[in-house]
Amino acid sequence: MKPIVLKRGSPIFDKVFKIGAAVAATYVLAIIVLIVFQLSTGSYPIWTKEGIYFLTGSDWNSEQDREIYGAAPYVMGTFVTAGLAMVIGVPISIGIAMFLAELAPSFLRSPLSFIIELLAAVPSVIYGLWGLFVFRLYLKDWIETPLNNAFGNNVWFFSGTPFGLDIFTASIVLAIMIIPTISSISREIMLAVPNSQREAAYMLGATKFEVFKLAVIPYSKSGLIGASILGLGRAVGETMAVTMLIGNATGPNAFPVSLFQPGQTMSSIIANEFSEATQGGLHIAALIGVGLILFIVAIVINIAAHLLVARVIKSHEGAVLA
């Protein structure tokens, strides 16, 4: 390393440097404010034309002179697919976190958590490709068709014609995608539980599972909820895999009724219809309006999750969530 030459400069450089760093850091805030502003102004035409119908209506037509935009099915589609992904993904993630934090022999912990985290490294478009050409066919033949044959006539959410491109497939792939997020944060949170808690339970003769149930879970509950909500935020905003797998229904047909029918989410309708939306028309304003709703949903979910997780991890130094 070259020697650092001592120079007597004026302290003004320090000030300039600090201000420069502050400006760079504030850039993030500026971007978020700008996103809110641009999405609001960009979607303004659709709010003035459709008003509340945009949130509650279900007809969606972009043909000239017959334009009507109601985004309710897509909002519901987002919540249903993300909710299903949570129902499948959260228990599995907590299980993985429990295994990695409490049970696994120490030589397995690090490689196993790396392998699980690799799932998060796979780009979403590759999940989509895999779902489209591989996973969908297995799901259709092994799960959807049997379920449909057995219960299709009696249970409404198993009705429909299983084709593989539907809400069920999209939700399962979403669940796979959020598992690494939830399990790695949950693991951090469980590792942050003081050992004295575990030792107290062991001392009473508890088994591993009882230690987990009695000492670890109560201590880390709010953090685990926060981790799950972060996963929900991911599932809500996920675009490509869902777009490729959900089947892309529009209008009233897109209301999520059965698991085995095509649906549509907020992000997938934006991705799908964007290339058809002419510049400056109402169609693009409608898509930006859907984007605004998605933005609001995502920011509420993320803020809630970060508040919950930060409270737990605050004392645990070195843990990074981002």
Place this chain on the structure above:
Amino acid sequence: MITVEQRAEFRKHFRYNVSRRLVTDKIIKGVVFGCVVITIIPLGSILLEVFRNGASALSIEFLTQVPGAVGEAGGGIGPAIQGTLLLVGMSSLIGVPIGVLGGIFLSEFGNNRLGKTIRFFNDVLAEFPTIVIGLFAFIMIVLVFGTFSILAGMFALSIIMLPIITRTTEEALKLVPISYREAGYALGIKRWTIIMRIILSSAKSGLVTGIMLSVARIGGETAPLIFTILGSSQFFSGFDQPMDALPLRIWRLSLLPYDTAAAQGWGAALVLILIVLALNIGVRYVFLRKHGRSLHVRITGGG
């Protein structure tokens, strides 16, 4: 947390039912291990399918040529590879300096309200739906300049990589021992010289980690590119022109109903996954060798 009353209760509970409790414990252990296995299966399947189907598509022509006619065999993904490399490089030109400076601010001057606010929203932005950021870049750049362009893509991707770099930089700087700073102060060196010459160079591996992670992330991003670079079948022809990128090409190919398109899609997916995995495994290797432990950062692929 176990209270005194609970303890008495547990003790009673633990004294009896021993065999049943041990069986429950075994079952739960099995279920939990099953969770791990069930999650590794999709990863294995994805890697297997991508390598199996993608390997047959790979050739020199496939990697260097422009796409052929729609639905026919032949042609390649040259422009897509060029576009991804260009986009990553250009986004880093904006994202890295701003992100590193932001991280310096948070670590060195961020122990106040402003620092806390920025840290919080930085974390929120890191988890943001990237499709919204794509729409934002569309409104900001594409609508204003009237053309889809690689510049708009660069803007969107730089926003996505920024929070990742800021966060890892901050963490890396915090790992530098306080005594390094104090040694600098004792010599009477200016604070910004200390930061630029001593702290940054001690935290080099952390910075590299952050940059590699963020590159792996934006390399796989698809959603924001739909609204910004649009896609094209030509090589780079100007910063104000549409451009192709690997993830975008995979998506477009997957929409086509031809077997040849699917084969090319798998080929492109193989190239993309090799880049992303190499970066992620590289990160781990670089940081582990330097510090003997992994940095607490989460890996993310693009959305």
